[in-house]
Amino acid sequence: MDKPAVAVLFGGRSSEHSISSATAGGVLRAINRDLYRVIPVGITRAGVFVLEDDDADKFAMDADRLPEVVDNGTRVLWPEGGGDRALRVRRADGIVDELGDVDVVLPILHGLHGEDGTIQGFFDTLELPYAGGGVLDSALCMDKHFMKIALEASGVPVSPWVTVRAARWAADPTGVRADAEGLGLPAFVKPARAGSSVGVSKVSEWTELDAALELAFAEDDKVLIETGIDGREIEVAILGARPGHPVRASLPGEIVLTTREFYDFEGKYLGGAGVDVVCPADLPAEVVRDIQQLGIRAFEAVDGQGLARVDFFATPQGLVVNELNTMPGFTPISMFPKCWIASGMTYPALISELIEGALARG
Template sequence: MAQKLTVCVLFGGQSSEHEVSRISAVSVIKNLDKEKYDIVMIGITKKGKWLMYQGPVDKIETGEWENGHVARAMISPDGTINGIVKLSVDENTDELTATTAKIDVVFPVLHGLYGEDGTVQGLFELAQIPYVGSGILASSVSMDKIYAKLVFKDAQIPQAQWEVVYKYELDAIEKVVERIESCFEYPCFIKPSNAGSSVGVTKAHNRQELEKGLVLAAQHDRKILVEEFINGREIECSVLGNLNPKASVVGEIIPGREFYDYDAKYNDDTSQLLIPAALPEETANKVKQYAVSAYKALDCAGLSRVDFFVHKETDEVFINEINTMPGFTSISMYPKLWEASGISYPELLDQLIALAMKRE
């Protein structure tokens, strides 16, 4: 039997998607083949502490993991995780010990800022440890919706019209509102440039909602993206690979709310996922083509989920955004699309780890 790889699953983080990351990590840990991998679990608290965790997996999802079975953790350039302050070994002893675990690859199940934006990727590069997902540049540019849009524009991938607003401009918010109203009709969307899971996103139907949306987005980022409304179906496509990526079947989200916001994604069971999406073959193929084109244009690696709008009347395809570390929860679209394409969740994890180990 081949020697087991030691996989470090990194979860939590300091972003607004901390809780989603924990849920995704539990799904990943439970679906990793224990015959192939030894698993080291490291959580990052909301305050930024890195803690090596050795307790029950289910307590990661609830947040109870921080209360015991943890040690301060540090990643070393030789590929080791050093537990330097053991807080508890088990419930029956107060003995303090140190733990060292050699790792072969990191699976950073982190969503949003300080996890999906190139920051931890830079740490792994410095430590010379292979990791699942895109590199520093692709991660950071993909996370920033505004810069990603510039890349999509250069790659000639159709997208909605958009305007950039900076936080400091809101000191004269009346002028900003007038500028936006001269560009778009209502409704329009307001988004923080660097945020995920629809955190801080508003669909504004009038001037009052636009002002509130701008203020809300500014709480999450100094750069704000305002986009025209596309009367479209919400379509998603998963991409897998390094130099020769491939696209999954295409799926559709039917939100249980007016749009697919944070609550619709994680707290509302009325939203529906349709796999495959009921699209004409030509339209579905165009979505796949644009998904791979966007992936290559941003120099992504490993995985991404690419989101689109397909106009309800014309079937025109518009790219919305790309996610370099999409959700891995039991209801997440990324693994479900690959399952529908013939790749099971455990096999998908095997492929992602193999892609990380041989990334060129």
């Protein structure tokens, strides 16, 4: 029997292009070639689909040179729909080659145009199976404002916040500052629709608010200002990959800040000092159980599909959900794989779990 063909899709137009490309390096290195035929498809920063080399080292994370998808002249031609699943590539010289039928897409894309439901809707239209979140949960969780509304409506505790549009900030900065000050210090300012801590600032004094808002508005015209929660930063990995099977939660991990103000881009991906990623977290068994149960509740509150990472603050008053990520960091050193590895699953097996779940959903 032929091996299922998996199109590993990465890169993209968002500010998280390099993170997606680095994730692809880890996935291409670990995916089980005995089980799957792999077709690497990159998306350039301009949104062009290109056929990539099957070379994991090309996309290794390097602080001096972040990986990216460049336009190599090829153009990937997706199936035409109507039951057709033939993938083709037009080479730089204009010749079109057949790549065979694609059985499933593994879209390891972060941010807008990849993690927000748009690419998921495209594949739904073509009737191509894909791993990970669907249209609704991807769109909800990409927009932190609506994610909080959905969670709050389901009784999941979230941190207090105000949402500010760029137009209001321009027209009524005094009112925005007054709303922000009602949240207390410290506060966090973040774009509503970005990830990997891009555009996020911690505000320790209100004199820092204007600069934090301008940084966030550079990423998105909708920004959240949130109350800073004093608690341990705990994350749990969720798998809902296979239809008909119960949603599962991993052992939780913890982000331990030593000298860093918060878990920013450098700390997450570039090996910056001042932060430790610990998994499993040192927590009492009953707290682990509560985190797992609340993580599953949050996942179900947004109609989660496939996978998610749920981020918490564990405070003396209880658990608070910070956010859900429907395509969390998936490099071998990222928290999502680390939590499942600590729970007894290997990195290659985790990739296979996502693929097999997508194939089962059809």
